[in-house]
Amino acid sequence: MATEGLGFLGLGIMGVAMAKNLLKLGVPVCVWNRSPEKCDALVAMGATAAKSPAEVILKSKITFGMLADPAVALTVAFGPGGVVESIMPGKAYVDMSTVDAETSMTISKAITEKGGRFLEAPVSGSKKPAEDGQLVILAAGDESLFNDAGAAFDVMGKKSFFLGEVGNGARMKLVVNMIMGSMMTAFAEGLSLAEKAGLSQNDLLDVLDLGAIANGMFKLKGPSCIKGSFAPAFPLKHQQKDMRLALALGDEVAQTMPVAAAANEVYKKARTLGFGDNDFSAVYKAIADSS
Numbered sequence: 480m481a482t483e484g485l486g487f488l489g490l491g492i493m494g495v496a497m498a499k500n501l502l503k504l505g506v507p508v509c510v511w512n513r514s515p516e517k518c519d520a521l522v523a524m525g526a527t528a529a530k531s532p533a534e535v536i537l538k539s540k541i542t543f544g545m546l547a548d549p550a551v552a553l554t555v556a557f558g559p560g561g562v563v564e565s566i567m568p569g570k571a572y573v574d575m576s577t578v579d580a581e582t583s584m585t586i587s588k589a590i591t592e593k594g595g596r597f598l599e600a601p602v603s604g605s606k607k608p609a610e611d612g613q614l615v616i617l618a619a620g621d622e623s624l625f626n627d628a629g630a631a632f633d634v635m636g637k638k639s640f641f642l643g644e645v646g647n648g649a650r651m652k653l654v655v656n657m658i659m660g661s662m663m664t665a666f667a668e669g670l671s672l673a674e675k676a677g678l679s680q681n682d683l684l685d686v687l688d689l690g691a692i693a694n695g696m697f698k699l700k701g702p703s704c705i706k707g708s709f710a711p712a713f714p715l716k717h718q719q720k721d722m723r724l725a726l727a728l729g730d731e732v733a734q735t736m737p738v739a740a741a742a743n744e745v746y747k748k749a750r751t752l753g754f755g756d757n758d759f760s761a762v763y764k765a766i767a768d769s770s
């Protein structure tokens with residue numbers, strides 16, 4: 480049984496791109512996904528597919544996870560055939576999903592109690608940066624594992640931060656995504672306001688792009704919002720999950736967050752309107768169609 484290879488759990492929008500980049504390292508890569516057909520593209524490129532997360536752990540020295548949310552991260556860690564079942568000394572798990580600090584700490588504790596090593600490593604950057612190996616990796620936990628996973632991080636990302644103890648990676652990611660989610664709702668309100676006030680939305684984009692608040696997100700999402708194109712790069716349901724988790728972090732540390740709380744309401748409304756599986760920029764639809 481190969482023990483020096485890498486494993487990957489969760490081949491959604493992000494995971495499939497990240498696992499493809501791992502293949503560039505030329506080591507065996509073993510993958511698992513709840514819906515097994517998503518393994519096919521990886522297998523065609525040289526990966527092997529496993530029947531459970533536990534099997535991936537057994538076949539790999541370091542296994543990476545990229546899963547939907549805290550509940551899923553916990554199920555994949557603790558469920559039957561899960562990560563914890565086959566973790567042992569010499570094995571390591573790097574959870575790159577966006578979750579809250581408590582989830583990460585719970586998984587870390589179970590893994591380290593069985594002699595394994597754990598790192599949380601959520602990422603900033605969406606589908607295209609994942610495909611291009613340009614993610615920003617926000618790692619925390621076992622520093623020896625951070626170093627051992629360095630080559631893998633280098634093919635998946637453009638910069639890796641080591642942020643100290645488990646929980647700090649999750650917290651940093653939630654702060655970043657709270658800012659991003661709030662910005663997206665303000666941007667969507669502006670786009671909608673411009674249209675209703677009889678202005679050209681394209682002119683608005685040009686004006687924004689020349690000023691101090693120009694940024695990559697407005698440049699990328701502006702034209703697609705105007706066209707009404709919301710194919711998911713970052714699913715709206717995940718952005719709403721991140722707002723919810725960031726607000727819970729705010730509660731924990733008694734930080735007032737009125738802007739994020741209002742933005743979260745808009746994402747919740749967008750979910751109830753059926754936009755959860757669209758890109759998070761579909762929050763524009765919830766705003767534009769609301770009056």
Ligand SMILES: NC(=O)C1=CN([C@@H]2O[C@H](COP(=O)(O)OP(=O)(O)OC[C@H]3O[C@@H](n4cnc5c(N)ncnc54)[C@H](OP(=O)(O)O)[C@@H]3O)[C@@H](O)[C@H]2O)C=CC1
Pocket residue numbers: 488489490491492493494512513514517545546547548551554555575576577578602603604605606712713714717718
């Ligand atoms: N998309 C993005 O731009 C970014 C996303 N993230 C974060 O990365 C994570 C993954 O995001 P993304 O790839 O976009 O999401 P997707 O929704 O595309 O993928 C989710 C993954 O979780 C799996 N999953 C869902 N439910 C279960 C379950 N009950 N049991 C086992 N597996 C399950 C899915 O399996 P299946 O295929 O069977 O449904 C899939 O592999 C999220 O935490 C997200 O917040 C972070 C940065 C950017």
Ligand SMILES: O=CC(=O)O
Pocket residue numbers: 577602603604605656713
């Ligand atoms: O989590 C989403 C991202 O774009 O980063």
